[in-house]
Amino acid sequence: MKAIELKNIVKTYSTKKETITAVDEVSFSVDEGEIFGLIGPDGAGKTSVFRILTTLLLADSGKANVLGFDVVNNFKEIRDIIGYMPGRFSLYQDLTVEENLEFFATIFNTTIEENYNLIADIYKQLEPFKTRRAGKLSGGMKQKLALSCALIHKPKILFLDEPTTGVDPVSRKELWEMLKRLKSQGITILVSTPYMDEAKQCDRIALMQKGKILQIDTPQNVVNEFGKNLYAVHSENMFPLLIDLREYPQTESCFAFGDKHHLTLKDETFDISELEKHLIARGHSNLTLKKIEPEIEDCFMQLMKAHPSEGVLRTTLPKGKGFKKLKTS
């Protein structure tokens, strides 16, 4: 049995003026014990998928089930066996840390003691503040409490909607370590994130954009299917380099990626040393140009191009501001 299964799920939201398709014929399935990631920016439809699967929202059409239970007909059974941490903090602000946790344990007919081992790692950090009201906690602490509350009834499946958004890199890393421990205890995890670099922490991922799934696979297979040579280019002056690379006739795409620019070429047989000569002639120093393996973000951007949606690729970069002009300033 699949832990989660969706078939042709559609969800639209209508206002007086227009109808927005938030989820557009989405189908995927998640195996038991898997960490499955929905990766995509705001507006991709991730939260709507979460709300449909957690039985909080009805789809317009399509079918979905969780551990064999239908999200419409068997919603009560589903609610008993899942834990859900929404993107927005939704615990009781006026209850203390301990009261919130006890409340969640009680409504699921269990006690904090019974499943304490499951939350011990996270809750230990909260215990010094257990008499503090939830509303008075810091963002990071709220997140830890929300996760504890979602876990206290030992759910079979955990739904985490953007648990790392707005969270610093250290806490993000800790959270992913935590999720791996939960996975090792047999819990299936569906998690969403707008941070593409987190994709590789998942067993499989679905890349989503504007309600549609662009690709579903393991992170490694997504990377393998990039299908083009990708080059990382670096020089002393990175912004002029970006402009020169974009204006180069052989360039297909060029984007900044941290301390490198990632480049694909129109013609794969093109001799890359020609480009190197060109850039040196343009005055770039300490130039490095080498072939690299793509990251998930490269793949996502390539897929976005293959599924152009309105406006996304409109560029704002001024034309004709090459190296020379910038250099003289």
Added chain:
Amino acid sequence: MNKEIVIKTDKLTKKFGDFIAANEVTFEVYKGEIFGFLGANGAGKTTAMKMLIGISKPSYGNANIAGFDVYKQTEQIKKNIGYMSQKFSLYEDLTVRENVQLFGGIYGLSDKEIESKSGELINKLGMQQEADKLVSSLPLGWKQKLSFSIAIFHSPKIVFLDEPTGGVDPVTRRQFWDMIYEAAHNGITVFVTTHYMDEAEYCDRVSIMVDGVIKALDSPKKLKEQHNAKSMDEVFLMLARGAKRGE
């Protein structure tokens, strides 16, 4: 490099009771620089930023922003800076054009200036078709680009950006940074916070705050050399892992 100083702080400190949110923060930012202000959640970034933009009074220490004092000249500071955050951006139930006009007016531009500059801004963003649509109907990435353009509409000396790219798709995120580069190239100093460590690499210099104190400040290249790290992500993890306090 032009070393004209536009932000200068000296032991800038903010206490809430016994809690020292920002502890003797001292640094300088130069004109036209892209300055990345990094730190873990709760490190004191927001507190420091609020003092810099003149909306929170320091407990002690000094700071000078665009030539104005954070104790006595907060109104002048506000006129000479731009600010945008991830949360508050624009008035959703006004159109694109109305938002531009409103903020132009707030910053004291003349009707004539607003008229000519707002057309220019809308053309540059390629939003001619959307100019008379409500801001609420725009995708997040567009809102953020518009919001940034409006934050620099009155040609401020410094623009403060508080996590401007959170949740934005990868292509738009890069277009946003193109705009930042351009603004800096035109002499506007950019002071930016972000949780994307690849974006830290785009900054001229970066400071990393841990537990209210600036733990490191240098160019990304030098920080990586100093910490023998391959990426800014590694540098950040090394410095911030030891943080004692949460948010």
